[in-house]
Amino acid sequence: MNAVLALSHPCFREHDTGPNHPECADRMDAVEAGLRAGNLTARLTWERPEPVSREQLLRIHGVEYVDHLLALDGQSARLDPDTVVSPGTLPAALCAAGAAVRGVDAVLSGKFRHAVSLARPPGHHACRDRSMGFCLFNNIAVAAARALNAHGLQKVVILDIDVHHGNGTQEIFYSSSQVTYCSIHQSPWYPGTGALEETGEGMGRGHTINLPLPGGMGDPDYLYSNRELFLPLITKIRPQMVLVSAGFDAHLLDPLADMSVTTAGFGFLYRELFHVLESIDCPSVMVLEGGYAPQALSEGVSTMVEAALDPASGAETPPPALPHGDTVRLVAAAKHLASLRE
Template sequence: MSTLLIHHPSFLEHVTPIGHPERPDRIRAIDRILEHERFQALEREQAPVGTIEQAALAHPEAFVQEIKDAVPETGLTRIDADTVISPGSWKAAMRGVGGVCQAVDEVMAGKVKNAFCAIRPPGHHAEKDRAMGFCLFNNVAVAARWAKKQHGVERVAIMDFDVHHGNGTQDIFWSDTSVMYTSTHQMPLYPGTGAVNETGAGNTIVNAPLRAGDGGAEFREAMEVAILPRIEDFRPDLVIISAGFDAHHRDPLGQINLVEADYAWVTAKLMDIADRSANGRVVSVLEGGYDLEGLAKSVAAHVMTLMKA
């Protein structure tokens, strides 16, 4: 069994203003590095178009419709200071929703061991009824709910190593004890959430904030002390990764100093837990990562590790 790569040209059609960090070149950088012969064994599938019903697993249907209605025929529309939609944004967002559900389907069916979804716009800042922080729909939340609805999965663990806290994922699963949300992130930093005492209504939210200047040693300690034992004890049936690569030392949006080896390490650790309780099932979904070289090399290390399953 192999690793599945979910991708689609539509992810290039979500256009942002010149100088915006969340830009189509991110996908081009990932596409280029995954064309290398090291990645020949990847199963590759184009993301299908998701449905409003799938997006509505994580968001009120009225909110999903609101985003659809806000998409301009030409030019750009700002949802907030950071978050922009263009004529191609709806198509990209719905391929993202469809792509993560497809990844869950194939992993749950045992067709592949794990999957990486190279999608944009990212998702982890999207709250139940609010698009923000470059994000329209919360892709990992959709994936978790789809796994439960479509495949009868009882427990899902989400691990978010983006440099920014996934306030949206925390918001969606605050009172849902069937989903554990765990996060390492720089604090203080956008969006201001993610303190250690934010533990959810049923103690299934685990935040392990890092400080500006921290690097691999502090990141690995946070994972080994605060997060990995909690995920292990939760015994998830599926592990989902919010794979943001902006804690890389080259990234302009954070001040954490991770290197590619740190991403390979955490990927392997999460795979080990998945092997013990989830038959190895891991679905990884792209979040941030804004330095193109750092992003490409980190994705390569992450996917290379997934392929060792």
């Protein structure tokens, strides 16, 4: 069984997005309830993360942007139509980035095989100089920068399975050859980026791999994409670390998207991912992003954590189910574009 570190902090509940906002404090209750129901809480090592430093944020975000947000500590503000600041937001946002960073430090210390950051607010829409889509700091990007700058890693893969395209993460690493950003997402959909043809620029050419799928896709499509595109790519790249933007809003029950992935589907996807990571001796950090149906989030996190603890657990891998024709075509196109990488 793998040693897995879970990062959580009471301050994540203090980021108050107001009434009827889907990205709400109750999400943390759903996450904890799922782990309890799966009898997983005691199998994890728990830690409270520290807030990230200003210096670490500046590895990713612009100085004016960082200082503007830091100056909002204790205040209320609206940063974009979806993204609000409440008096408790800044400590939560700083600890959310700190949790992802701690995850990187923990798995690179060798003490833990995988780490999971159970934090909010999420991060993958946050751009260098802009908050959007519930995100303030780009937690996973700050974590990737930590891996490169503090630990000297040279090959990191970010796998973004949130149903929305991680436009912020893509933008931040668009010209990097050290961080390969892979995303499967619904398209057309918020935030509108993530076309197949967006493959990186300069040194980063070929290091952005987007798989935009039409709405309505389910387990066969996600498993096919994982098996045919992402897992072979990870095997080929042999990254020193994989960071996962772990969203659960591609779930059938999610109110913010139209995909039909089931909890069992997420389970197969993660188990197959961890099998491959084991085969190349690669640690990972899962960083919570979206997931707005409490039951789906609860079950999704639980099945992901169970897979991280023991990839051999759970039901047997299903025979390859028939994906949609669009999925087969888009995966082939993405594979072709990825094969052109320098």
